[in-house]
Amino acid sequence: MHRRKLDNVGETMTDMQKQEESGQFQNFCRMAPEDFDHLLSLTSEKIRKSSTNFRDSIPAYDKLAVTLRFLATGDSYESLMYFTKMSKSTICNAISEVCAAINEALQDYAKTPSTEEEWLSIAQEFNEKWNFPNCIGAVDGKHCVIQAPINSGSDYFNYKSTFSVVLMAIVDANYNFIFADIGCQGRISDGGVFRNTSFxxxxxxxxxxLPNDQSLPGRQQNMPFVFVADDASEKRIYNYRLSRARRIVENAFGILSAVFRVLRKPMLLQPDKASLVVITCVYLHNYLMKRKASRKLYNSPGMMDRIEDDVVIPGQWRNMDRLSSFLPLPNTGRRHTLQCENIRKEFSDYFNLTNILPWQNNIA
Incomplete structure (x- = not known):
């Protein structure tokens, strides 16, 4: 096997896996080797330490690898210790350090639109891909289960009688996160979580x-641009189209927890460190969705929900949902203003009167 030096340190187990053609490396780090190298180049200066006369420093390569392995599996520090030959305290420090470096390095991969043109681009893709005009994002939230925080009382105690921090996110038409907020206590309602965000x-x-109001295609009344979220409706066509557009954020969360399995079990971390881990997964999600080499590895065929002959085929990630500690926010019911009801009615009328999808004629 080909041998090489990294950071002036001998060959590591992860480096050996990288030379194999069996796919071990992709399974180990959840990304293609070339994208690992690219991510290493973006973070190495911040996570590399100098060796001393008493001890060789841990290579930046190894720190990144063990962090990605932790995110991919959720294995305990003790379990990771056995094959990395690092101490638990070293692993703990390395993961926090690398997560912070990843978040800083990947800022441009998860940016909220800042101009009208960027919002209009998202709206165009929602209309072209999901037949929902004037939509600029799908909103949802998840409870990320953690161990009971020290001296926290009931602050993080949620409706499932577990402890959690809440991830609130907005996703574009291509399953990319355009906003994410993490850290709100689990006891706070879904509406309260959103109201606490900077967004x-x-x-x-x-x-x-945001863009100025504009009418829906073929209609006269000016309508605001909207974010879709989970809500019930008695209008079957409207509800289908709303569900179809909102399914984007549900699938983004699904693949996030399917690949980064640290989200699928209670994290034995305090809220601040758990929040750091979760937001790192969000950044890596966008990074891997946009990187050519890793896109098909990350979002493999059949992973997401798809529609065939107007029938929704569930994605593979749904088979793992029962084991997840990535819990949905409860629907506590909402009071809608008259303005909201009028907006909903205009969308409902548009979907019922525009024969865009052939199956609509068959709905009673």
Whole structure:
């Protein structure tokens, strides 16, 4: 087997896997070798330490590898210790250090649109791919289960009688996160979680540069651009189209927890470190979705829900949902203003009157 040096340190087990053609490396780190190298180049300066007369430093390569392995499996530090030959405290420090470096390095992979043109581009893709005009994002949240925080009382105690931090996110038409907020206590309701985000504050202060209202195709009334979320409706066609557009964020969460299995079991971490781990998974999701070499490895055929002959075929990630500690937010019911009801009615009328999808004629 070909041997090489890394950071002036001898060959590591992960380096050996990288030379194999069996796919071991992709399974180990959940990405193609070339994208691992690219991510290493983006983070190495921040995670590399100098060796001393008493001890050789741990290579940046190894720190990144063990962090990705932790995110991919959720294995305990003790389990990781046996094959990395690092101590538990070293692994703990390395994971926090590397996660922070990844988040800083991948900022451009998960940016909220800042111009009207960027929002309009998202709206165009929602209309072309999911037949939902004037839509600029799908919103949802998840409870990420953690161990009971020290001296936290009931702050993180959620409706499932577990402890959690909440991930609130907005996703575009291509399953990419365009906003994510993590860290809100599990006891807070879904509406309260959203109101606590920086996104909500900017929305309230008109600081998002959203496009001006425009009419739906073939209609006269000007309509605002909207974010879709989980909500019931008595209108079958409207509800189908709403569900179809909202399914994007559900699938993004699904593949996130299917690949980064640290989200599928209670994290034995305090809230701040758990939040750091979760947001790192979000950044890596966008990174792998946009990298040519890893895209098919990350989002393999059949992983996402798909529609064939107007029938929804569940994605493979749904087979893992029962084991997940990545819990949905409860629907606590909402009171809608008259303005919201009018917006919903206009969308409902549009979907019922525009014969875009052939099966609509068969709905009673």
């Amino acid at each position: 909500y504050q900017k929305l309230q202060n008109n600081e998002l540069n």
